[in-house]
Amino acid sequence: MAPFVDFEFMRRALVGMFALAIGAPPIGVFLMLRRMSLIGDAMAHAILPGAALGFLLAGLSLFAMAGGGLIVGFLIAIAAGLISRSTPLKEDASLAAFFLISLALGVTIVSLKGNNIDLMHFLFGSVLSIDNAALLLILGITSVSLFVLALIWRPLVLECVDPGFLRSVSRAGGPAHVAFLGLVVLNLVGGFQSLGTLLAVGIMMLPAITSRFWSRDVTGMMAVAVVSAVVASYAGLLLSYHANLPSGPAIILVAGLIYVLSIAVGPFGGLIWLVLPRRHLEA
């Protein structure tokens, strides 16, 4: 508890991470359910050149980098979708191509003006350097994200379970999908400052993947995902403070540890139930 009580930068980092931990994991749950887990990863890399361009033009200005990341992220999401609709490539292949190009492009752009430390911040974040402006941005993103998610909830669920039925009763499927991709980009930009492009998707996906072992309905999964993200943020920050480790990776490592524990003892599908079988029921 001590570092959070004593240091304002730690408190800000904690609040920022808590906001991320509330906004991003629900999106991650849907990404996982729609078999788009790796697409989240690809989109995270796609944001890099946009943020790098912002950095090139305006230095370490949060709004330049976030704005650049948002614009390029949306453009790449749309371009990948268009390419998959009009060429033989499916979305996973076209996004894979984009993200590899984006990563190389982004690193190149950063190295034009910045040095290795800047590059490390881009790739792995610097949650301890969140200022009030960044905090407001993250809180704003979380609020918008939760609101829009509530709005598109029904078409999102239906599109995962029974897309044919959705098409037969509504035309909301397409717009809901686009809005969802927008939310992914938004949350990745939110996480980019704290965790960097390579790890921003970690707070979105790891808690969501973990939740599969603890719940059998979507709302339950989201609740578990948010809780494990919050725990990972708190424990990760504490760990990085006391053990003098970089904070972004520490948070993701704790999230990873929770995931491994869940594979072992999670009520739904945990490996322990294979080893300790229980007697079957009467009926």
Add this chain to the structure above:
Amino acid sequence: MPELRFRNLTLGYERHPAVHHLDGTVRNGALIAVVGPNGAGKSTLFKGIVGTLKPLAGSIEREGVAARDIAYLPQVPDIDRSFPINVYDMVAMGLWGARGLFGGIGGKDRYAIEAAIAAVGLTGFEGRTIGTLSGGQMQRMLFARLLVQDARVIVLDEPFTAIDARTSADLLELVRRWHAERRTVLAALHDIDLVRAVFPETLLLAREPVAWGSTREVLTPEALNKARRMCEAFDESAEACVVAAE
């Protein structure tokens, strides 16, 4: 007053017709079986009716029937069984037409959902995730959703294939009930005896319409033989069709 009118309708894929020059009307309250060999165009016709497939030529006129008024059960529903959702919520989806994106579900709606689940014999299954259902239970659940949709026109594509006899009998009762409620029902079926026993009207389709009328007059041995002789494969060397359009 007709519900649906087909005018010189041709539906197909990549310019090859799967339904070729179909004319006719589906009357309000009709109970029609669509019969034909595999590849005869039954599913294609239903996709055209529901609006998923645009005609290659001709038209389908829906007299005062909006997309919302048609409930469709496809042959192989593209349902993700690993998705964490239970039977109650799946059946509740049938309310989309009435409640839309944000409409809340009130007491009357809950009653309708529970009544539908009971009507298909799935009481007690409300909390089960769909991945744990058997084929027959899945079909019952989808019928319950159709009940909740409360649509004027119901289109069923091979609803009883690979379903056990008791489930078929129970679901057939629902079809009879819909007919009694003056809903328009179209069903693609392979079981000729079932069609003779239950359906007063039949469309015998083998890409071209072979016969359409009362079941007794349509399902004659000659007509069935003619349908059986239809060639299933698309003709890759076919020329453009010269039958005059109206």
